[in-house]
Amino acid sequence: MAEERGSYESAGVSIARGERAVELMRSAVEGTHGPEVIGGPGGFAGLYALAGLKDPVLASTIDGVGTKVLVARSVGRYDTLGADIVNHCANDVLATGARPLFFLDYVGTGRLDPEAVAALVRGAAEACGELNIAVIGGETAEMPGLYGGGDFDVVGVCTGACERGDVITGEEARPGDAVIGLASSGLHTNGYTLARKVLADANLSYDDAPEPLGRSVGEAYLEPHRAYVREVRALREGVGVRGMAHITGGGLVGNLPRALGGLGAELDAGRWEEPAVFGLIRSSGNVPEDEMRHVFNLGVGFCAVLAPEEAERGVQTLRAAGCDAWKIGVVVEEPGVRFA
Amino acid sequence: MAEERGSYESAGVSIARGERAVELMRSAVEGTHGPEVIGGPGGFAGLYALAGLKDPVLASTIDGVGTKVLVARSVGRYDTLGADIVNHCANDVLATGARPLFFLDYVGTGRLDPEAVAALVRGAAEACGELNIAVIGGETAEMPGLYGGGDFDVVGVCTGACERGDVITGEEARPGDAVIGLASSGLHTNGYTLARKVLADANLSYDDAPEPLGRSVGEAYLEPHRAYVREVRALREGVGVRGMAHITGGGLVGNLPRALGGLGAELDAGRWEEPAVFGLIRSSGNVPEDEMRHVFNLGVGFCAVLAPEEAERGVQTLRAAGCDAWKIGVVVEEPGVRFA
Numbered sequence: 001m002a003e004e005r006g007s008y009e010s011a012g013v014s015i016a017r018g019e020r021a022v023e024l025m026r027s028a029v030e031g032t033h034g035p036e037v038i039g040g041p042g043g044f045a046g047l048y049a050l051a052g053l054k055d056p057v058l059a060s061t062i063d064g065v066g067t068k069v070l071v072a073r074s075v076g077r078y079d080t081l082g083a084d085i086v087n088h089c090a091n092d093v094l095a096t097g098a099r100p101l102f103f104l105d106y107v108g109t110g111r112l113d114p115e116a117v118a119a120l121v122r123g124a125a126e127a128c129g130e131l132n133i134a135v136i137g138g139e140t141a142e143m144p145g146l147y148g149g150g151d152f153d154v155v156g157v158c159t160g161a162c163e164r165g166d167v168i169t170g171e172e173a174r175p176g177d178a179v180i181g182l183a184s185s186g187l188h189t190n191g192y193t194l195a196r197k198v199l200a201d202a203n204l205s206y207d208d209a210p211e212p213l214g215r216s217v218g219e220a221y222l223e224p225h226r227a228y229v230r231e232v233r234a235l236r237e238g239v240g241v242r243g244m245a246h247i248t249g250g251g252l253v254g255n256l257p258r259a260l261g262g263l264g265a266e267l268d269a270g271r272w273e274e275p276a277v278f279g280l281i282r283s284s285g286n287v288p289e290d291e292m293r294h295v296f297n298l299g300v301g302f303c304a305v306l307a308p309e310e311a312e313r314g315v316q317t318l319r320a321a322g323c324d325a326w327k328i329g330v331v332v333e334e335p336g337v338r339f340a
Numbered sequence: 341m342a343e344e345r346g347s348y349e350s351a352g353v354s355i356a357r358g359e360r361a362v363e364l365m366r367s368a369v370e371g372t373h374g375p376e377v378i379g380g381p382g383g384f385a386g387l388y389a390l391a392g393l394k395d396p397v398l399a400s401t402i403d404g405v406g407t408k409v410l411v412a413r414s415v416g417r418y419d420t421l422g423a424d425i426v427n428h429c430a431n432d433v434l435a436t437g438a439r440p441l442f443f444l445d446y447v448g449t450g451r452l453d454p455e456a457v458a459a460l461v462r463g464a465a466e467a468c469g470e471l472n473i474a475v476i477g478g479e480t481a482e483m484p485g486l487y488g489g490g491d492f493d494v495v496g497v498c499t500g501a502c503e504r505g506d507v508i509t510g511e512e513a514r515p516g517d518a519v520i521g522l523a524s525s526g527l528h529t530n531g532y533t534l535a536r537k538v539l540a541d542a543n544l545s546y547d548d549a550p551e552p553l554g555r556s557v558g559e560a561y562l563e564p565h566r567a568y569v570r571e572v573r574a575l576r577e578g579v580g581v582r583g584m585a586h587i588t589g590g591g592l593v594g595n596l597p598r599a600l601g602g603l604g605a606e607l608d609a610g611r612w613e614e615p616a617v618f619g620l621i622r623s624s625g626n627v628p629e630d631e632m633r634h635v636f637n638l639g640v641g642f643c644a645v646l647a648p649e650e651a652e653r654g655v656q657t658l659r660a661a662g663c664d665a666w667k668i669g670v671v672v673e674e675p676g677v678r679f680a
Contacts (some may be wrong), residue, residue: 038397038504038507039436039509040509042642043436043598044432044433044435044584044585045435045436045438045498045500046399046434046585047397047398047399047436047438047507048397048398049395049396049397049398050390050396050398050501051395055391056376056396057387057388057389057390058387058388058398058442059385059386059387060385060386060476060477060499061357061384061385061386061444062445062475062478062479062495063446064446064448064481065547066481066483067483067485070483070485091384092385093384094385095384095385096383098385098387101360102400104400104401104402106402106446106495108493108495137400138402139402139404141404141406143406143407143409143493144533145407145533145536146407146409146410146487146493147486147487153448153486153487155448155495156447157400157402157444157497159398159400160385161390162390163376167379167387169379193484193485196485245384246384250582258382258384262432280482303366
């Protein structure tokens with residue numbers, strides 16, 4: 001099966017189209033391989049040597065990018081989806097306290113477009129390269145009876161590891177602790193069903209560039225999901241992190257409690273900057289604030305819980321590492337997330 | 341987000357349907373958790389403690405089940421797909437020399453059918469339970485604009501580990517070595533595009549039960565992909581294995597070379613038993629033998645390469661472990677697979 005590389009397989013795909021796609025993505029994928037990646041192409045699974053941990057815990061997560069794939073298809077741009085799926089998965093691994101190590105992807109499609117799939121995988125490989133994550137496998141499956149012609153779905157898996165003692169569950173959070181919010185880059189990969197509906201209802205197209213955005217709706221909607229791997233590494237080197245949350249589907253309301261070990265939080269929504277794309281969605285669709293908060297990250301893509309006396313140092317560390325951050329609230333006894 | 345369990349998330353899914361699906365699958369998934377699985381529900385990634393290895397190599401693979409999902413949908417049976425995706429992935433990990441440890445699944449669908457998804461995940465959990473693999477996460481995504489109403493795709497990821505010295509690449513294979521074939525249970529998860537086309541062309545339905553099958557076409561087509569984990573463990577305890585191949589898309593011709601480190605093999609097609617389903621496809625569709633060999637496993641789902649003097653003991657060990665096996669050929673200098 002000449003279309004395979006490493007464990008990158010193309011199932012049921014025309015050999016010619018599969019070979020072309022693999023050819024187009026090969027060097028990008030191989031560029032993510034350090035000495036930890038062992039075995040040559042043609043293996044049945046990707047192999048990664050895990051070194052330097054005494055009592056290792058592996059962390060693994062699987063995700064899609066939801067209907068952001070439909071936006072990408074409408075706009076005709078695919079590389080950003082690769083960054084989306086990598087960064088989404090890597091942030092989930094990160095939130096457990098583990099360091100993301102390797103990544104695999106799956107693309108299911110109706111008819112393989114080698115250039116589109118290669119752009120997507122190259123985007124994923126580039127994002128992995130920036131985070132020192134190895135792409136050790138993938139699969140492209142052509143299923144004309146299931147997916148429409150150029151339709152496709154994207155799935156990613158990231159696996160990481162850390163010492164058992166470095167796992168962060170949120171159980172260490174205490175009332176009075178500070179909740180630090182890390183700036184998101186936009187919608188990330190959540191809320192696209194509502195975001196697309198609002199566009200359609202408001203008769204806006206992806207080519208339109210309404211005033212507050214300063215760019216086209218398509219560009220704003222496809223802005224890649226931001227990774228927090230380097231910033232959080234810097235944070236953990238400087239302060240003691242008691243809880244972490246990746247703010248995905250469900251927003252702050254749905255995800256922050258996962259960092260609080262049964263406690264709650266009071267947030268001050270005025271403390272952070274909200275990207276313009278959320279204002280566009282809110283006003284174009286007359287979306288109630290409560291719904292906005294349950295669907296979108298609204299500008300905070302990741303949270304860290306710190307002891308109150310470390311809050312300011314944490315914020316400064318994150319900013320020095322290149323990510324805007326704010327103290328957005330405090331941990332309280334009563335479960336749930338409330339906005340001041 | 342009440343519909344989450346462990347890192348089992350339901351993205352963009354109606355809360356009620358998502359909760360119902362998770363409720364239906366919860367105990368099956370939790371039943372696969374031993375002490376290695378750490379952290380409670382609500383984590384951002386599944387956590388698995390890796391113990392007992394000095395120089396660990398991780399092996400990870402991602403796969404779908406191709407258009408077997410369309411057969412399942414036509415027949416209205418979903419549990420077997422769960423076994424399919426688990427066993428397919430586990431065999432890929434196994435072929436590298438690693439022991440499969442944990443599994444995650446993704447189901448993308450147009451409209452979540454809680455009973456169908458739960459049946460699928462329960463089937464996966466049951467298959468994992470039999471192989472001592474922990475289900476540590478999953479995602480169900482409802483994407484009505486991408487998948488048709490009840491359409492869905494299934495993706496699985498299995499990760500395993502072994503000592504670096506136990507990785508099997510096929511580089512140890514030598515001319516004269518024996519190729520041992522392990523019996524498949526049927527189509528496994530490959531060749532369904534051709535298998536479905538043959539049915540349609542021959543005006544056969546999934547309810548028909550033509551003579552040689554002894555059961556309905558639907559049952560034969562949905563026969564789960566067989567796992568070889570326990571049998572191969574028994575084999576490796578008894579003999580030295582020099583190469584292994586999981587026979588998936590591409591058949592023996594496409595996959596056996598991956599176990600041979602650049603050498604080839606001469607096979608005697610009369611040496612093993614072919615399940616009746618392949619004869620039905622061959623005769624109903626007048627499929628040329630060369631195409632049959634490039635698309636289907638034809639009865640051999642996994643191969644092991646052994647020193648010639650260990651061949652007979654290997655075959656007996658596999659049979660004692662419950663898997664029919666045969667010496668199906670020999671390794672030769674000239675690359676490629678030829679049939680006598």
